[in-house]
Amino acid sequence: MKTVRLTMAQALVAFLDQQYLEVDGEVTKFVAGVFGIFGHGVVVGLGEALAAEGHSLTFYQAKTEQGAGHAAIGFAKQSDRRAMMAVTSSLGPGALNMVTAAGTATVNRLPVLFLPGDTYACRQPDPVLQQVEQPCDSNITASDAFKPVSKYWDRVSRPEQLMTAMINAMRVLTDPAETGAVTVALPQDVQGEAYDYPVEFLAKRIHHLERRIPSAGQIQRAVAMIRAAKRPYIVCGGGVRYAAAGPELQAFCAKFHVPFAETQGGKGTVVWDDPYNLSGIGTTGALAANRLAKEADLVIALGTRLGDFATCSKWLFQNPDCQVLGINVAAFDAYKMNGEPIIADAKLALAGITEALAGTGYRSEWGETIQRERAIWQKEVDSLYSQEVPGGLSQVRCLGELNDRLLPADAIVISGSGSIPSDMQRVWRVRTPGTYHMEYGFSCMGYEVAATLGARLACPDRPVVAVMGDGAYTMLHTELLTAVQESAKVIIVVLDNAGFQCIDNLQISQGIIHFGNEWRRREAGTGRLTGASLEVDYAKNAESWGAKGLRARTVEEFRAAVRQALLEDGPVLIDAKVTAKSMTYGYESWWRVGTAQVSDNPAVVQAAQDVKEQLEKARKF
Ligand SMILES: Cc1ncc(C[n+]2csc(CCOP(=O)(O)OP(=O)(O)O)c2C)c(N)n1
Ligand SMILES: [Mg+2]
Numbered sequence: 001m002k003t004v005r006l007t008m009a010q011a012l013v014a015f016l017d018q019q020y021l022e023v024d025g026e027v028t029k030f031v032a033g034v035f036g037i038f039g040h041g042v043v044v045g046l047g048e049a050l051a052a053e054g055h056s057l058t059f060y061q062a063k064t065e066q067g068a069g070h071a072a073i074g075f076a077k078q079s080d081r082r083a084m085m086a087v088t089s090s091l092g093p094g095a096l097n098m099v100t101a102a103g104t105a106t107v108n109r110l111p112v113l114f115l116p117g118d119t120y121a122c123r124q125p126d127p128v129l130q131q132v133e134q135p136c137d138s139n140i141t142a143s144d145a146f147k148p149v150s151k152y153w154d155r156v157s158r159p160e161q162l163m164t165a166m167i168n169a170m171r172v173l174t175d176p177a178e179t180g181a182v183t184v185a186l187p188q189d190v191q192g193e194a195y196d197y198p199v200e201f202l203a204k205r206i207h208h209l210e211r212r213i214p215s216a217g218q219i220q221r222a223v224a225m226i227r228a229a230k231r232p233y234i235v236c237g238g239g240v241r242y243a244a245a246g247p248e249l250q251a252f253c254a255k256f257h258v259p260f261a262e263t264q265g266g267k268g269t270v271v272w273d274d275p276y277n278l279s280g281i282g283t284t285g286a287l288a289a290n291r292l293a294k295e296a297d298l299v300i301a302l303g304t305r306l307g308d309f310a311t312c313s314k315w316l317f318q319n320p321d322c323q324v325l326g327i328n329v330a331a332f333d334a335y336k337m338n339g340e341p342i343i344a345d346a347k348l349a350l351a352g353i354t355e356a357l358a359g360t361g362y363r364s365e366w367g368e369t370i371q372r373e374r375a376i377w378q379k380e381v382d383s384l385y386s387q388e389v390p391g392g393l394s395q396v397r398c399l400g401e402l403n404d405r406l407l408p409a410d411a412i413v414i415s416g417s418g419s420i421p422s423d424m425q426r427v428w429r430v431r432t433p434g435t436y437h438m439e440y441g442f443s444c445m446g447y448e449v450a451a452t453l454g455a456r457l458a459c460p461d462r463p464v465v466a467v468m469g470d471g472a473y474t475m476l477h478t479e480l481l482t483a484v485q486e487s488a489k490v491i492i493v494v495l496d497n498a499g500f501q502c503i504d505n506l507q508i509s510q511g512i513i514h515f516g517n518e519w520r521r522r523e524a525g526t527g528r529l530t531g532a533s534l535e536v537d538y539a540k541n542a543e544s545w546g547a548k549g550l551r552a553r554t555v556e557e558f559r560a561a562v563r564q565a566l567l568e569d570g571p572v573l574i575d576a577k578v579t580a581k582s583m584t585y586g587y588e589s590w591w592r593v594g595t596a597q598v599s600d601n602p603a604v605v606q607a608a609q610d611v612k613e614q615l616e617k618a619r620k621f
Helices: 008-016 046-051 065-078 093-097 099-107 142-149 161-173 216-227 238-242 246-256 287-295 346-358 369-385 395-406 420-427 448-458 470-475 479-485 501-509 538-545 555-567 602-617
Strands: 003-007 019-023 026-029 031-036 058-061 084-089 112-118 152-155 181-187 194-198 205-208 232-236 260-262 277-280 298-302 323-328 340-343 412-415 436-438 464-469 490-496 548-552 572-577
Touching (some): 003 008, 008 161, 008 181, 008 194, 031 065, 031 112, 058 479, 065 084, 065 093, 065 099, 065 436, 093 099, 093 112, 093 142, 099 112, 099 181, 142 152, 152 161, 161 181, 216 298, 216 323, 232 246, 246 346, 260 287, 277 420, 287 369, 323 346, 369 395, 395 420, 395 464, 395 490, 395 555, 412 420, 420 464, 448 464, 464 470, 479 538, 490 538, 490 555, 538 572, 548 555, 555 572
Parallel strands (some): 019 205, 031 058, 084 112, 112 181, 152 181, 232 260, 260 277, 323 340, 412 436, 412 464, 490 572, 548 572
Antiparallel strands (some): 003 194, 019 026
């Protein structure tokens, strides 16, 4: 067997550089680069291999390891999982800084390869700097913390283990049902150890995205359930987007007169003005979607994980006769809510069901309801989009200005946490498929700036715009400096409402006083955070990193700032001061939270009573 003598890290780089993914006949390079921060745990091993010539992986120097992970997630998501990045760190604190991002990748089913450095396999320098040291088990290191958030985990303790580790890593990363974070821990001595690697391990490798074909029995069962239903209703999840099944969804809905509602992951798979698009569903959903959901007698859960918030799945489908048909490439999701599982690719399943159902002459009994409710909802969006707040600037108005007036139709909008994603799932009108980029599986504050850089790297010719809260920005924005370093044209719109306002809303809605969520100074009289609001100049903050900072307090200033931002060559931050509580609120939905059942405050006791009453309407499982 022909071999080549390389260090483990050199072989890893050579291997990653040779991975390709074929989807529907189109082959793309799968691993585009490596985001990371070196430390003693990787700089002389993996760092040496990356620094050498002879490969085409771009190294992006992150400023926090979590940001590196988020940038890689943003890249994979905006690439519709057809390309990805690896992320590396030193051992110990650098590795642990990546764990949150690994969780975000796994929950959102997005491929990211995490490569933390690890303690010495040989144990001679034991304990090495930054080693956790568990007296009960010498094999436990910081890298073990990735296990609960990884879909595949391995540690390469001998150079030859790299081969099985990486083949397994690629198996998981390229599998639509399995994908998520993959962690391959790299002990720092082993990275530099030489081994005679078989040349065939390093040869070009094309992975094939196999679209799982629905069986004849599955199609029959689905058709029977749809034919028995008067009001079928589709929940369109992220799986529909990743399967590129938007056209099949539109064709199905038009042919059989079936409406669909969008989850955060599925939104924007089909444009907003498709006549069957009810907009967002769930706690953060729109009126049309939530009203029709209550009448549905068949829910077709299509490529969705049925999260409690983004779909309100356990409460919303209140028709006692409602059945669930779960169409999902992941069996785990297809079985949810006691559904009839169709474990298959969304595109093929929809095409197969459409063909079989067409011969039956089936048409739902929704009648005019779909168009009527859509029209009522769009009128509501128009009114939200023109909201005036006396003496201030409304958050939802800013979204309206961006969506209806300022951004080009192909601009990619990115968000992930706070009140903005709720607003956007309800009101954002997607004009170009694939331009709505929401991380809402984990809703991880601090995803936004880094992911916007990742999305821009995936789509270098498109405007990419983060719309985010002041809390999320403050938590993690340092990849803005990386965007400056990369001359990446990203626009960060911070809607500053002086605090963690969506959590404040939740607190107030459960009868509790304002406590610990608004950003206020500690007040001498109360001893609490009840003083004056904190005022932060986010534009100045961005300028200190080398980005352009713009400010807006009125609609006119906001328009001028966005127009200017679109003309700039590099990163821009727009610091828009919005009036607190000028977000949207719920539309006929409910969310279960752990309200206190005993309290001196009668409003809290009442809220707990309301929870009990709402639970009467909810499904048990
Ligand atoms: C990493 C992380 N920590 C905490 C939370 C809980 N959380 C969700 S939204 C939020 C407040 C967000 O504040 P901001 O970004 O200003 O948005 P706003 O609610 O004011 O619109 C908090 C603390 C979270 N989602 N992610
Ligand atoms: Mg805020």
